[in-house]
Each structure stands twice: as structure tokens, then as C-alpha cells.
């Protein structure tokens with residue numbers, strides 16, 4: 001099963017590496033600005049003040065509710081994507097993507113629809129491991145201890161993506177202060193994420209069993 005692909009997380013691996021393929025949390029301000037939120041680090045789009053996230057375009061502070069509701073919405077969108085059950089054929093020359101569960105099991109139904117003509121195996125496009133990792137990424141960006149150590153996944157990893165010259169780094173003193181001033185609120189955000197992560201006491205979990213309660217009832 002897909003859960004067999006779950007591997008223990010190695011503590012030595014950096015967040016930049018571990019969350020390489022994770023999607024950023026996008027926050028939308030009431031002014032229409034929409035930006036990648038990467039926790040307490042320097043950004044050209046937002047600033048962390050002593051009371052949360054501030055939009056650089058309009059200088060408005062996000063209310064706590066605005067952040068937590070957008071966070072929850074994105075988590076639920078990811079869970080829906082996982083449950084939408086898109087399958088793809090692992091034979092790259094075939095390229096079939098379908099939501100149809102074949103009567104032939106995991107075998108590719110092929111372009112004929114009769115499971116001949118292709119030797120590929122259908123795999124989930126958005127695996128339980130990917131979903132779990134995505135939730136861990138959201139958790140990490142609200143981890144103020146990681147922010148203090150500057151070990152968060154950087155916002156501007158790709159060279160040339162942003163003009164780094166225009167993003168003024170946060171001094172360590174200011175960073176330490178901002179982390180403590182925002183710790184309580186960031187812990188609330190982590191609580192939102194952990195409602196979805198913590199159904200099991202273990203860190204290595206079967207996403208299928210965690211999200212079982214969300215599977216729609218089967219139609220008669």
C-alpha cells in the first residue's frame with residue numbers, strides 16, 4: 001500500500017530539502033495582495049510585527065482569524081485533493097490520468113479501456129506521504145524556534161526569482177523578540193494544523209486511517 005512508502009523523517013535533513021516540493025501557504029490580504037507566507041523571515045510582501053502578519057502593500061495587520069481561517073481552508077483543500085483520488089499511469093509513454101478505479105485493479109486500463117496495450121501500474125497522484133509532508137511544512141512555518149535558528153524553508157530559494165537586495169534581513173535581536181511576541185498566536189496556528197496531524201500519537205502515520213472520517217459515505 002501507499003503507506004508502506006512512509007519513511008521516518010531524518011532529523012539531519014534541512015527544511016529546504018524536506019519541503020522542497022511542498023506548497024507555500026498563500027495569504028490573501030483585504031487589499032487584494034496575495035503572497036507566499038514563509039513564517040518569521042524577511043519578505044518583500046509581508047512583515048512580522050509584534051502582533052502578527054502585516055501586509056507590505058497596504059500596511060494592514062491580519063487579524064488572527066484571517067490567518068487561521070485561510071490556513072484551515074488550504075489544509076482542507078489539500079485533503080480534498082488527496083481524496084479526489086486522481087490516478088496516473090507510471091508508464092511515462094502512456095500518460096493516462098483518471099479517477100476511474102479499474103475493475104482490473106492497479107493495472108492501467110490503457111487507451112482501449114480494457115487493460116491491454118499498457119503494462120503500467122496506476123498510482124495515486126497525490127500520495128498520503130505527500131499530504132503528510134505538506135501538513136508538516138505548514139506546521140514548520142509557525143515554529144518560532146525554527147525561525148529563531150533561521151532554519152525555515154527560505155522564501156527565495158531560486159536564484160533570480162526575487163531581488164534579494166530589496167529584502168532586508170531581520171537582525172538576530174529583532175528576530176528573537178518577534179518570535180517571542182508571536183509565539184502564542186503561532187502556537188494557535190500550529191494547533192489548527194495539529195488537529196489534522198495528531199489523531200495518532202505516532203509521527204509516522206497512515207493518512208488513510210487519519211482521514212477516514214472525511215471519506216464521503218458510499219452511495220447506495
Ligand SMILES: [Zn+2]
Pocket residue numbers: 029030031032033055056057058059060
Ligand atoms: Zn494589504
Ligand SMILES: [Zn+2]
Pocket residue numbers: 089090091094095096108109110118119120121
Ligand atoms: Zn498506462
